[in-house]
Amino acid sequence: MTRPPGEPRRVAYLYLLPGLALFGAFVLYPLGRAGWISLFEWNGVTRGTWVGLENYGALARDADLRRAFAHTAVLLLFYAALPVAIGLLLAGAASRTRVRGLAAIRTILFLPQVIALVVVAVTWRLIYQPTGWLGDFDLALPAVGLIGTWVTYGLCFVLFMAGVQKVPRSLYDAARVDGAGPLREFFAVTLPAVKGEIAVALTLCTIAALRNFDVVYLTTAGGPGDATAVPALEVYERAFQTGEVGLAAAIGACLAAIIFLLSFAINRTADRAART
């Protein structure tokens, strides 16, 4: 029996094997192992004690940990919502005129992405020094968030510009002939053209917000008090400082689940939007 060309065949799995083996060894196995450890009470040295889902229960009951997760909601605003809004605004403005030196501007705005986050954090710590914001209980979290905005808005802008440049100029011309103002033009032409890019930007920024560790660790170490504590910082502290490796793994597992669900939701929404 001969198959039509393009029909799936078993041999395809053979081709997948090398990639799958690497993926399994370096992603799936550690993930499964972390999930397994999260079911134990373990200090990192002596034999762990099986506690089932107790670490997850402890996580749900611990007000400090709940607060850390709540802080990421605020960080999402600064790391994802705000940069996407700024990126859209800039891309919308740039689409209306022929900007001179666009390549240079794009490079400059993208630079924060290229700099190591450690350098970014240390530099911003110095910048904030005279203001005292990082030591203020109400301003510390927004101040940390603004660093994230600065890091990610350039990425959003560059992504959106790529989307805008796919749009034939004739479309903009047509919109103008039809009498569309800047606002109308943005919503009718620019925005629909960059739907896919928005999904990509939101996914990347959301992940950056949720796994935020280095910026917080180096600017405030979670302080003042625990005003800027975030889950990734708690994972580090529980695993390496206080010897609660099982709880740390449970926090990590929850964080991974939340990241997975959010990126899934974003991409699902984007797919649906793309089809309409």
Add this chain to the structure above:
Amino acid sequence: MIARLLLAALLVLVAGCGAPGDDAPDGEGAQRDGAKIDVAEAGQVTLTVWDQEVRGGQRRQIVRLNEQFQARYPNVTIERVAKSTTDLNTTLKLAVSADEAPDVVQANQGRQVMGTLVEGGLLTPLDDYAEAYGWADRYPPVLLDLNRFSEDGATFGDGNLYGVSQMGEIVGLFYDRDKVPEPPRTFAELEEQLAAAKDRGDVPISFGNLDKWPGIHEFQAVQNAFAPAEQVRDFVFGREGATFATPENEEAAAKLQEWAEAGYFTKNFNGVGYDPAYQQFADGAGPFLIAGTWLLRDLSDRMGDRLRFMLVPPAEAGGEAQALGGESLPFAITARSENPDVAAAYIDFLTDANASGVLVRTGNLPAMPATDEPRGAAGQDVFEAWRTLTDADGLVPYLDYATPTFYDTITAGVQQLMAGRQTPSEFTEGLQGDFEKFAG
């Protein structure tokens, strides 16, 4: 289909694992003879040593002592693995529980590192060596207690000795001689000088608490003027009936808050880093800086003879000297070391009278009695303070040794207390709550 394959693969992978830490020993440390041996007769021996003596004078002293030891015993090779403190603390547990464990490691005091390793049966008790080599004569009792644990790792500050340290440190008052012609003799005099400095427009105490941990020093500097040394030690070691919610601690917290409200510290101190704060002091911003002797070298390079050091003065003139202080990370012998006797001889060599001289000459403060004198007025102040404290048995350990989570709790607490977001009693009760959760 793919998803199902992945899931199956995942299950296979996970099902193959036992409980984490299955390969840990059963808690029985190997039996050792614990004798003083002639190292020259020990045959060819390689000692693997993990230390964190990587900065400036610390690095110079360990390199020199290692050379001297190997020159004296050509049959011994020292394989040194140097790591930063943070790096060592986070990787040590895995390294020590591996089959190829190092022989000698610097295991940080307290429950998080040393306590966990003792509980896992990974460190060798050193009491027999201590007796053979006379280590007890080198240190005041509290410095040995800090390296003691019960065999199961549950009791801190009592039981077997698991390490000894090379260097001492004190948290006290650095002062600017140009601004403090007459050092305060009592706590009340200190407060008068703080108020006067504030009126002059100086920053009375340079302080930056953005890094969180400096707050512990600020609180304990004040605490020592109120709480007796033994009370704080009892709490840190979790002895019978110890509590943090004492009237003395509450008074100390109230005093610290009062100072913060009176503007005795650097403006916006919760948002200022540790380094900028002490640099501000070095540049002449004000009379005092509460800090540890580890800043001595940096500060004297910048300030020269202007720099002096003293202990926070006691409530009454001539009162018993007591201050926050401690010792460097202790050298310990792993349970899996094949040459514990040679390792013990090495540790003895790092802490004997010769080592004390090397430490002084490389700009360190030896925890052991010193015969050499350091250069510079501030350096001599520090040595004098150390001698006073060890003679009076007045060293008070860091509060964050008390429970594994105490560091987080107290650093966050001091930030809140000093920002006026917690009352002194809320502060002491919060810390007591952490302690009770741990004690169960």
